[in-house]
Amino acid sequence: MSTLLIEIARDAEASGVDVSMLRGDLIAEQQPGRLIEEWRAGLGLHRRHRDLGESIDEIAARLHPGSVLVVDDLHFADALSLRAVDVLRRRLGLRLVTAEGLGRDRDADLPPVWPETFIEVTAVDLTTTGMIMREILGGPVAPGALARVYGKSGGAVGVTVAIVESARDRGLLRLEHGSWGVAGRTLWSRELMPFVDGLLIGCRETLRALVRHTAWNGPLDLDALTEKFGLELVEEGVERGFLTTASGPGETVLQVWPPVLVDRFRETPIRVLHRREAAMPSAFLPGSVPHSGERNEGAILARTFATHLEQVLPGLYAAWRETRLPAEGLAYLTEALGLASEAERVDRVMADTRITMRSPDSHELDFILQQVAWRLIEREDEAGAWKQLDTLAAFAPHLAGSVSAVRALFERCAAMARHPSTSTASTTRSASPPRRGPRAR
Numbered sequence: 001m002s003t004l005l006i007e008i009a010r011d012a013e014a015s016g017v018d019v020s021m022l023r024g025d026l027i028a029e030q031q032p033g034r035l036i037e038e039w040r041a042g043l044g045l046h047r048r049h050r051d052l053g054e055s056i057d058e059i060a061a062r063l064h065p066g067s068v069l070v071v072d073d074l075h076f077a078d079a080l081s082l083r084a085v086d087v088l089r090r091r092l093g094l095r096l097v098t099a100e101g102l103g104r105d106r107d108a109d110l111p112p113v114w115p116e117t118f119i120e121v122t123a124v125d126l127t128t129t130g131m132i133m134r135e136i137l138g139g140p141v142a143p144g145a146l147a148r149v150y151g152k153s154g155g156a157v158g159v160t161v162a163i164v165e166s167a168r169d170r171g172l173l174r175l176e177h178g179s180w181g182v183a184g185r186t187l188w189s190r191e192l193m194p195f196v197d198g199l200l201i202g203c204r205e206t207l208r209a210l211v212r213h214t215a216w217n218g219p220l221d222l223d224a225l226t227e228k229f230g231l232e233l234v235e236e237g238v239e240r241g242f243l244t245t246a247s248g249p250g251e252t253v254l255q256v257w258p259p260v261l262v263d264r265f266r267e268t269p270i271r272v273l274h275r276r277e278a279a280m281p282s283a284f285l286p287g288s289v290p291h292s293g294e295r296n297e298g299a300i301l302a303r304t305f306a307t308h309l310e311q312v313l314p315g316l317y318a319a320w321r322e323t324r325l326p327a328e329g330l331a332y333l334t335e336a337l338g339l340a341s342e343a344e345r346v347d348r349v350m351a352d353t354r355i356t357m358r359s360p361d362s363h364e365l366d367f368i369l370q371q372v373a374w375r376l377i378e379r380e381d382e383a384g385a386w387k388q389l390d391t392l393a394a395f396a397p398h399l400a401g402s403v404s405a406v407r408a409l410f411e412r413c414a415a416m417a418r419h420p421s422t423s424t425a426s427t428t429r430s431a432s433p434p435r436r437g438p439r440a441r
Helices: 003-014 026-030 034-042 052-062 079-092 126-137 143-153 157-169 190-198 205-217 222-229 231-239 260-266 269-277 297-323 326-336 340-352 362-377 382-395 397-418 420-427
Strands: 019-023 068-072 095-098 173-176 179-182 243-247 252-256
Touching: 003 019, 003 068, 003 095, 003 397, 019 034, 034 052, 034 079, 052 079, 068 079, 126 143, 126 157, 126 362, 143 157, 143 179, 143 260, 157 173, 157 190, 190 260, 205 222, 205 231, 205 243, 205 252, 205 260, 222 231, 222 252, 231 243, 231 252, 252 260, 297 326, 297 340, 326 340, 326 362, 340 362, 362 382, 362 397, 382 397
Parallel strands: 019 068, 068 095
Antiparallel strands: 173 179, 243 252
């Protein structure tokens, strides 16, 4: 089970809440009722029961209103078990904390229940990526190495951990003159192949073909992709997180996500041979930069960042100034956080964005979480961060459980930052696919 989910479960148990912990896997995915059997066993019941309704009644008798169920790798859970969980959630007010594989939500089998709110921990920013790298490597990180890792991970924590650990073990990241820097022209190694391939487990072949094609040739114009693969498949790629918009010259273009997929599919022998003879496609973002031993990837990355910022940041900030609303503020912060040149504007957006604590919508919740992370990381203001979460819980009591789960997550991150030497073991765990979570439901 992922480290953060374990910490959240421990904190919930310490507060006297009943907690059950389950995990999906490839066997559970193919065996209807597998997670229900595991849950029954954990509650001291016989694993199997012929009647599903009676089985649910027996589980309900062992739980209390407000009990917490923690499910890791939710995307591998069988549909029958998830529907049973949905019944119990509605009946008892069961609270869920889950982690899902990137691009593989299970909302069809486990839909949201009003007035519960999904709080999704999204990709981290440049500053937080640097903190994670320092935690794994045990020392300062050179700006070039940070930019390279962030350009390949896209801020996905699991991808960041995998890239950094692999590069360190392969000697692609080295400690020189007191800081960790890139030792070669690339951070890609074949050891990353199983990890990256794991991101696409469970995807139908047509979607995999779309991702491969975009990785080989992208970024690509939306119309061209739609003509080749159909609008429905392209929409599925976007909805599942494997395609994202890139900054193009007056047109909508798409690239694969996370960016490390570019390296994975451009590393096939056929593509390597083809690359030596064919012109390379243009790169709009750092994640689009193709690996090539004959190109200065660092220079391309720096130029790409500069071009992207010149094109995007002024427009995003101007859009926020017109509305002062969370949605526009989030769009700007996604690009600006971690950049010294934008520090003054970031402070203004954090201070002047209009938010409502009593009935926050999804954009406002995301903005509040971004403010909390900013206070912790940029301002080192733990008291202010906890006060903001406490205020949210007080004004929106229906979110109290979700806020508690999020606070436990942030407290763990803050503890890691304060005491890196004591938390390295729990952080530098074996790489697993990037998560859509933890989610507090």
